[in-house]
Amino acid sequence: MSVYDVAVIGTGGVGSAALYHLAQAGANVIGLDRFAPPHxxxxxxxxxxVIRMAYFEHPDYVPLLQQAYQGWHALEELAGKQLYFPTGVLQIGPEQGDVIAGIRQSATKHNLAIESFTASEIPRTFPGVQSPENVVGILERDAGYLLVSECIATYLTGAKQLGTTLLADTPVERWEDQGNEFVLYTTGNTVRAKQLVICGGAWAAQLITDLGVPLTILRKHLYWYANESPHYTAQSKFPVFLMETPQGIYYGFPQIDSQGVKLARHDGGEPLAHAKLHSQAEDNADQTSVENFLSRYLPRLSHQRIRHAACMYTLTPDQHFLLGTHPAHPGLHFASGLSGHGFKFASALGMALADLATTGQTSAPIGFLSATRFS
Ligand SMILES: Cc1cc2nc3c(=O)[nH]c(=O)nc-3n(C[C@H](O)[C@H](O)[C@H](O)COP(=O)(O)OP(=O)(O)OC[C@H]3O[C@@H](n4cnc5c(N)ncnc54)[C@H](O)[C@@H]3O)c2cc1C
Incomplete structure (x- = not known):
């Protein structure tokens, strides 16, 4: 049986990028997924x-984001079409709140361009938005959104064209580190590889059992509302937005084609004991909370809901990623616990994981995301 240079478990957001970069580095690589990404x-x-650079979560993410933006532009060249849409991102909240204070800290440290608006300037500049009192708005013009399924599909197609073996609908039941190689067990089959990369998303806790960092899975909801108002379209320069309100943190996207305006709540969420318990069931309390936000702060948007989807966040205790090489398994590299903000980084994380699996090191600025911070 052939031994691959690298096996990647999980070929979703990050795993698809890792596969492509591994294949580009010349590795003989196989990717396995329990479903058929993009799914x-x-x-x-x-x-x-959403993708944004003036990162309120922590300024140390900014150098990684600079690499991620480059990665997405390179992926657009590979795709031959636009995947990143720089609509601008408007973030609104109290001056001393987590969001605004965090943006200012990142922007100052990394000399990033941002524009500030007072509470009364926000509705004058963005007529679709009614902001809470005592807030400010910060617009980052070179920020926007990524088309998520297209990004994954482009990476997977690119990896395949470079000779990668892709096994969809193939859950890895367990793996063993045999010292000189990893053995992956699927139903009725085994795969051998010298290096292992795990990008298991919400299933990471079952795949990387001995890391000693608890992960919390949250079921989260997305809603799309019909829109006939010109104030919520990208053509009218309505940006992606995120708002820290007394009721919670909400965010949304401009109308794209006939898809309506997508809204969601970032905080909160329903804890799940295991990713297998995830479902597309609706959550009345979450929906009511989002629609109260809509009524109060997006007064010209219709309440006609046209679509719903449920998705999973995988949180670490400090809500920063877990990324790097496993302390007990030098050939195992992983990205997990992306804590509901990881997709924008997938291009950079894929490159860093490919570096680690092919050379044992990376120049990507990921040291602050090491799991050893919890030990
Ligand atoms: C509602 C919502 C909104 C979000 N908004 C943003 C945002 O605006 N900006 C942002 O940057 N991030 C955002 N995020 C977070 C971001 O989407 C995630 O961090 C990122 O997509 C996770 O990628 P992943 O590769 O870790 O997981 P996934 O893409 O889920 O990939 C994991 C893969 O592993 C596979 N797998 C699992 N177990 C096995 C196994 N045993 N064998 C084989 N395959 C397996 C799964 O099938 C899956 O395909 C949001 C997340 C949600 C849920």
Missing amino acids: SRGSSHGDTR
């Missing part, structure tokens, strides 16, 4: 994902 049963579906 809607994990964490990388629902059309779009």
